Amino acid sequence: xxxxxxxxxxxxxxxxxxxxxxxxxxxxxxxxxxxxxxxxxxxxxxxxxxxxxxxxxxxxxxxxxxxxxxxxxxxxxxxxxxxxxxxxxxxxxxxxxxxxxxxxxxxxxxxxxxxxxxxxxxxxxxxxxxxxxxxxxxxxxxxxxxxxxxxxxxxxxxxxxxxxxxxxxxxxxxxxxxxxxxxxxxxxxxxxxxxxxxxxxxxxxxxxxxxxxxxxxxxxxxxxxxxxxxxxx
Amino acid sequence: xxxxxxxxxxxxxxxxxxxxxxxxxxxxxxxxxxxxxxxxxxxxxxxxxxxxxxxxxxxxxxxxxxxxxxxxxxxxxxxxxxxxxxxxxxxxxxxxxxxxxxxxxxxxxxxxxxxxxxxxxxxxxxxxxxxxxxxxxxxxxxxxxxxxxxxxxxxxxxxxxxxxxxxxxxxxxxxxxxxxxxxxxxxxxxxxxxxxxxxxxxxxxxxxxxxxxxxxxxxxxxxxxxxxxxxxxxxxxxxxxxxxxxxxxxxxxxxxxxxxxxxxxxxxxxxxxxxxxxxxxxxxxxxxxxxxxxxxxxxxxxxxxxxxxxxxxxxxxxxxxxxxxxxxxxxxxxxxxxxxxxxxxxxxxxxxxxxxxxxxxxxxxxxxxxxxxxxxxxxxxxxxxxxxxxxxxxxxxxxxxx
Numbered sequence: 001x002x003x004x005x006x007x008x009x010x011x012x013x014x015x016x017x018x019x020x021x022x023x024x025x026x027x028x029x030x031x032x033x034x035x036x037x038x039x040x041x042x043x044x045x046x047x048x049x050x051x052x053x054x055x056x057x058x059x060x061x062x063x064x065x066x067x068x069x070x071x072x073x074x075x076x077x078x079x080x081x082x083x084x085x086x087x088x089x090x091x092x093x094x095x096x097x098x099x100x101x102x103x104x105x106x107x108x109x110x111x112x113x114x115x116x117x118x119x120x121x122x123x124x125x126x127x128x129x130x131x132x133x134x135x136x137x138x139x140x141x142x143x144x145x146x147x148x149x150x151x152x153x154x155x156x157x158x159x160x161x162x163x164x165x166x167x168x169x170x171x172x173x174x175x176x177x178x179x180x181x182x183x184x185x186x187x188x189x190x191x192x193x194x195x196x197x198x199x200x201x202x203x204x205x206x207x208x209x210x211x212x213x214x215x216x217x218x219x220x221x222x223x224x225x226x227x228x229x230x231x232x233x
Numbered sequence: 234x235x236x237x238x239x240x241x242x243x244x245x246x247x248x249x250x251x252x253x254x255x256x257x258x259x260x261x262x263x264x265x266x267x268x269x270x271x272x273x274x275x276x277x278x279x280x281x282x283x284x285x286x287x288x289x290x291x292x293x294x295x296x297x298x299x300x301x302x303x304x305x306x307x308x309x310x311x312x313x314x315x316x317x318x319x320x321x322x323x324x325x326x327x328x329x330x331x332x333x334x335x336x337x338x339x340x341x342x343x344x345x346x347x348x349x350x351x352x353x354x355x356x357x358x359x360x361x362x363x364x365x366x367x368x369x370x371x372x373x374x375x376x377x378x379x380x381x382x383x384x385x386x387x388x389x390x391x392x393x394x395x396x397x398x399x400x401x402x403x404x405x406x407x408x409x410x411x412x413x414x415x416x417x418x419x420x421x422x423x424x425x426x427x428x429x430x431x432x433x434x435x436x437x438x439x440x441x442x443x444x445x446x447x448x449x450x451x452x453x454x455x456x457x458x459x460x461x462x463x464x465x466x467x468x469x470x471x472x473x474x475x476x477x478x479x480x481x482x483x484x485x486x487x488x489x490x491x492x493x494x495x496x497x498x499x500x501x502x503x504x505x506x507x508x509x510x511x512x513x514x515x516x517x518x519x520x521x522x523x524x525x526x527x528x529x530x531x532x533x534x535x536x537x538x539x540x541x542x543x544x545x546x547x548x549x550x551x552x553x554x555x556x557x558x559x560x561x562x563x564x565x566x567x568x569x570x571x572x573x574x575x576x577x578x579x580x581x582x583x584x585x586x587x588x589x590x591x592x593x594x595x596x597x598x599x600x601x602x603x604x605x606x607x608x609x610x611x612x613x614x615x616x617x618x619x620x621x622x623x624x625x626x627x628x629x630x631x632x633x634x635x
Contacts, residue, residue, distance in 0.1 A: 055628075058627075058628055058631075061541070063540070063541055063627045063628060063631075064627075064628050083545075083546075084545050087540070087543050087544065087545045088543065088545075090541070090542070090543045091542065091543025091544075092543070096541055096542070098541075098631065102534070102538045102541070102631065103538075104238075104241075104535050104538060104539075105245075105535075106241035106242065106244065106245045106535075107237070107238075107241060111237065114234065115234065115538075115539070115542055116542055118234040118542075118543075118544075119542060119543035119544050119545075119548070120543060123234045160542075
């Protein structure tokens with residue numbers, strides 16, 4: 001993998017993704033000619049439900065493969081990697097915050113954060129505790145998720161995403177399950193932490209409160225030039 | 234991290250995990266018990282032949298002679314004369330010939346009349362001879378004295394100096410008490426053989442008890458024979474003399490083969506137990522499958538999260554198979570505990586009822602293949618759930634989509 005240096009955190013070029021409906025119809029959900037996020041840059045993507053925000057995030061993270069196009073994270077082309085290498089890249093360079101927190105209910109807060117390190121640099125309790133301290137939850141390190149409030153759970157998820165000091169943090173509707181006040185706190189936390197770590201931050205949301213926290217919110221509808229017609233397979 | 238996830242996975246589904254572990258333990262305990270108890274019981278009986286190669290007695294069943302002469306079970310098939318004993322004793326290939334007489338008891342504990350040769354450097358196992366515990370002595374010929382086996386002494390609460398009136402017959406009948414009084418003069422040091430279960434008295438002590446037939450005062454129940462080392466051909470010779478050409482006496486030889494025939498009679502029971510053990514093992518495997526499969530299905534989202542965090546598919550396979558292997562390992566450990574409980578019960582029964590020493594931890598291949606079988610079954614039960622985990626779509630697992 002190439003060294004990060006000052007290369008852009010994210011480059012997307014000529015990205016196309018289609019899904020096949022149960023009826024056999026192929027539906028194009030993403031067609032993005034170009035998008036770039038510089039190292040350390042913070043951007044929000046605005047889009048209503050069903051417009052492909054999660055699909056885009058999954059493709060950037062290498063969870064899902066596009067039909068065609070080019071995606072590079074920290075100078076490494078994700079779209080050219082095998083699944084195993086994409087897993088590795090995701091573990092080492094990408095932090096992911098989900099709408100539903102996605103914490104493992106059987107693990108404590110610190111163990112959940114250690115998961116964020118386990119598949120990259122290696123699970124280390126010290127680094128996990130430091131990440132929890134960063135989000136103000138060091139005193140809840142050994143609580144199970146069910147023993148934490150929703151806001152605290154999302155902060156644990158943020159700590160997990162930050163733990164491996166990624167070059168790119170992806171947050172998919174990170175405040176979707178929080179009230180406005182807690183949502184704002186989580187967004188501020190994400191932004192501050194990303195700044196401190198020098199990580200780029202890409203937040204996908206439809207929440208105006210979240211979007212207002214960013215200098216610039218990109219409209220996915222403008223970025224995504226999907227063909228209006230659906231072709232029969 | 235893998236082990237942490239496996240441990241927590243097992244704990245999260247505690248009830249189904251516990252049921253699966255218990256079934257694996259049951260399967261493992263039964264498989265090991267059936268195989269070891271069968272093999273070790275036969276070994277124990279053979280070891281307990283007290284170092285004798287053959288038993289000479291009245292015409293009848295060889296098994297009955299062995300059980301009566303060496304294990305102090307069953308009745309004697311009849312008597313033989315003192316001349317028969319003298320003849321066999323005089324044969325050059327015979328190392329030791331010990332005459333015994335049975336027919337009396339004390340509250341169910343058998344009295345065995347024996348010659349004083351019994352206490353003269355007679356080996357019951359290599360480098361182990363019958364000895365009297367310090368403070369006591371061997372009985373004197375012609376006296377109403379007794380040396381008591383260690384289990385019998387414990388059971389009766391006897392010590393040196395205890396006196397008793399024997400009862401007639403092999404089974405205890407309170408109405409049939411002899412008037413003679415015997416005195417305990419020694420306690421036999423424990424031998425872990427059936428000798429520990431009886432009261433040893435001089436031959437005449439049994440032969441000449443009141444009510445016994447005066448015409449049979451010199452008759453014997455059997456002669457226990459040990460051949461000289463390297464004189465195995467002697468067995469064949471005596472077999473021909475007594476069993477094929479003669480019609481009055483029976484030579485029970487070789488003892489191990491006769492005991493093997495005894496165990497062969499119970500082969501059907503052993504096979505039924507083996508089938509039962511295999512069935513339980515299969516049910517245990519199904520239970521592991523059910524537990525791991527439901528655990529995997531319930532944690533589909535967790536597995537998707539792991540993948541999203543960078544875990545490769547192999548990690549998920551290892552996590553699921555690790556759970557099934559964990560159930561297998563816990564079950565095997567518990568299974569050994571179950572076996573230990575079964576074995577100690579069998580050990581106690583054989584020790585107290587027959588005087589045979591059962592060694593539950595003696596080497597037996599099932600100690601290895603038993604746990605390997607259960608572990609393999611458990612891991613095999615995890616293959617399908619692991620395959621499902623391997624095939625898991627991360628995107629589907631991480632719903633809801635925006």
